[in-house]
Amino acid sequence: MINSWEVVRFIHKLGSPLNASVIGYDQYGRVLMETGKGYQAILPAHWMEDSPSNSTCLPEIGEEFATVVMNCVDGVLCLSARPSDTSQQSIEAWRAYYDFIDTLKLDSRVRGTVTRIQAFGLFVDIGAPYIGLVDVGHSRWSGGDPLPDGMSLWPQVGDEVDCHVKYFRLRNQQIGLGWINAKINTECEM
Numbered sequence: 001m002i003n004s005w006e007v008v009r010f011i012h013k014l015g016s017p018l019n020a021s022v023i024g025y026d027q028y029g030r031v032l033m034e035t036g037k038g039y040q041a042i043l044p045a046h047w048m049e050d051s052p053s054n055s056t057c058l059p060e061i062g063e064e065f066a067t068v069v070m071n072c073v074d075g076v077l078c079l080s081a082r083p084s085d086t087s088q089q090s091i092e093a094w095r096a097y098y099d100f101i102d103t104l105k106l107d108s109r110v111r112g113t114v115t116r117i118q119a120f121g122l123f124v125d126i127g128a129p130y131i132g133l134v135d136v137g138h139s140r141w142s143g144g145d146p147l148p149d150g151m152s153l154w155p156q157v158g159d160e161v162d163c164h165v166k167y168f169r170l171r172n173q174q175i176g177l178g179w180i181n182a183k184i185n186t187e188c189e190m
Contacts, residue, residue: 002039002075005170012037012069012077014170015094017086020079021064031059033067033079041077043067050082068094071171097173100130104165104175107143112177114159117151124161124177132175134163142166144178155179 008014020033020041031048033041043065045058059065067079068086084090112126124132139146143166147154155161167176 004072004075007039007072007075007077008069008170009168012039012072013094013098014069014071015085015091016069017091018067018069018077018079019064020067022059022061024061025058033065035077037077039072039075039077041079043079043081047080047082047085050084097130100128101168101175106165106167108165109162109180110165110177111160111162114155114157114161117154117157119151121147122155122161122179124163126163126175126177128175130173130175132163132177133169134161134177134179138167138176139178142176142178145181145184147179
């Protein structure tokens with residue numbers, strides 16, 4: 001079985017350009033594409049323009065598009081032909097993100113400052129061009145300490161926190177962090 005995350009992490013990175021041609025359509029209004037790269041590919045109709053019109057016109061079979069990879073689901077590449085996604089600026093922004101995460105080592109320890117708190121977690125400035133996220137739903141498998149029950153007990157905006165780099169949130173260009181609870185870890189060291 002194809003690991004879709006590994007495809008977009010190492011093979012067909014998000015934002016990477018692919019020329020593709022229309023080979024058909026499916027019952028969900030997606031355009032089936034041929035890329036010559038060994039993976040099935042689709043182009044959702046709403047990813048053909050930046051401001052989709054009310055038109056339901058689908059491209060002709062054989063029509064070619066300059067696209068970029070936007071996701072991979074169940075081994076199928078999801079492409080976009082929107083001008084905002086296929087612009088050189090957007091492609092370069094994706095390359096810069098991948099270049100940056102290639103410098104990080106999983107499980108490395110980082111210190112950062114909490115910049116925002118949401119019900120789903122903490123946004124942490126780790127001194128990089130990309131924000132870190134401690135996601136409450138990921139603490140069990142990310143190896144981080146769980147955030148306490150009740151957001152008022154969480155680290156607050158401006159607090160410095162220690163974390164481990166645990167995964168990459170590719171689609172959002174974020175760094176997934178596992179929080180290190182200084183109180184628990186200090187008590188264990190005593």
